[in-house]
Amino acid sequence: MVTPNTHYTRTPQSEKLKWVDHITYLMDNQFRLPGTNFRFGLDPLLGLVPFVGDLASFGVSAALVMTMARHGASGKLIVLMMINIALDVVLGSIPLIGNIFDFAFKANERNVRLLRRHYEEGRYQGSGKNIIAGVLIGLVLILVLLVWVLWQLAEWLWNVAASYF
Known part of the structure; x- marks a missing residue:
């Protein structure tokens, strides 16, 4: 579990990424269901x-991935992070099923775990500025997919509601 007090191996780079831990904790683990160890954050509530x-939720996740890319995450790591975001966005936008999915699938926490493992294995590459354009294109494609799914969903709901009236 990612907590705001969890740190990477102390490097100047990891100090710059402390806010990523804080935002991830807020989005995925801030609250605890009373009487249980089940934690959730703002992501499923949003x-x-x-x-x-x-x-x-997509905007926050995209900002986190962009930050991680700027701080040296590899291209492969960014692709894995974007797959987590795409799953979270597409499946999370389905009514009822998506809400349950959002409580269980914590894309931001998964992405920070990937980044931490990346740093611990010594695969940190310095600045990731060379992949920023690819990340932006990928995030825009995910956003377009999200808007399309939401549009289709709204259209379907409209048709279902119109058939009852």
């Missing part, structure tokens, strides 16, 4: 707000 919540 997902309860149709359309806007999914877009807000």
